[in-house]
Amino acid sequence: MNIDSAGEIQAQHLHRSLVRLALADMARDYLCIRAKNQHGLSNIQVNQLHMGIILYGQQQIKLYSQQVNLSAGDLFIIKPDTVADTVNIPDPETGEYLTILLPMCEEVILAAQMIWAKPVTDKTDTILHFSINDFSPHLHEWQAALFEQDLVKARLCIAAILVQLCQQQCSDVLIVPPPKLSQQIYQWVFEHPQHQWQSSEIEARLGVSSATLRRKLSQEHSSLREIITHARLAYALELLYTNKLPMKTIAARSGYQSVATFRERFIRRYEVDPAILSLY
CATH class of the missing domain: 2.60.120.810 (Jelly Rolls)
Known part of the structure; x- marks a missing residue:
């Protein structure tokens, strides 16, 4: 040989x-x-x-x-x-x-x-x-x-x-980039996407006021609503690729009670219908 x-x-x-x-x-x-x-x-x-x-x-x-x-x-x-x-x-x-x-x-x-x-x-x-x-x-x-x-x-x-x-x-x-506040919040949401995250809870965890939280996230070109949505959709994307689950289950596990709302936000974010990914 x-x-x-x-x-x-x-x-x-x-x-x-x-x-x-x-x-x-x-x-x-x-x-x-x-x-x-x-x-x-x-x-x-x-x-x-x-x-x-x-x-x-x-x-x-x-x-x-x-x-x-x-x-x-x-x-x-x-x-x-x-x-x-x-x-x-x-x-x-x-x-x-x-x-x-x-x-x-x-x-x-x-x-x-x-x-x-x-x-x-x-x-x-x-x-x-x-x-x-x-x-x-x-x-x-x-x-x-x-x-x-x-x-x-x-x-x-x-x-x-x-x-x-x-x-x-x-x-x-x-090289490990310096930590960002937005990424810390993103990780909290990604680990518990079904939780009903509120600004008051995030502020209490961080020990900051509402105004300070908005200002710091604005400096990172983000907002709390965007972070929560992106983390939930990233979690959903992972489920779509790795699990054979009904769309309703994936939406619910990702924090969405409505499949229609989940689908609309997924398409807006990733520019693809989640049904294409769930056909496996």
């Missing part, structure tokens, strides 16, 4: 193992995004560093100044504080679009910062594009650790990927 053939077999094995991970029915700290229909999404808000792995199909990610075309076997990194438009295209053979999307928690980034221990400057693009084969050993260990339910080892594997990126002149993946 020649070196090229051995490398191809290893690449196919890695791809199969990641597909198995994506389809596994187990507790996870990553998203398995599945779709049967080609569709586009606008105004996707990325609040933290993410790693994505395309397994079936293709994806186009568009920013104001950058467009990246991805296909099966590609790995991408998208930096925080980003708003992107995407087009997801199912694979013609499997009839499915399948992607693993991993939000990188701050603890993993801080661990990689300690290992790297060198100055970091922001000089690369918002989206970084690689092959899964570039990180083959770490990805093999990562998926094996997850199947073994060893979350500590899995996090160490992701930290190792970040360190490898630093070695490839992409150390700015370790």
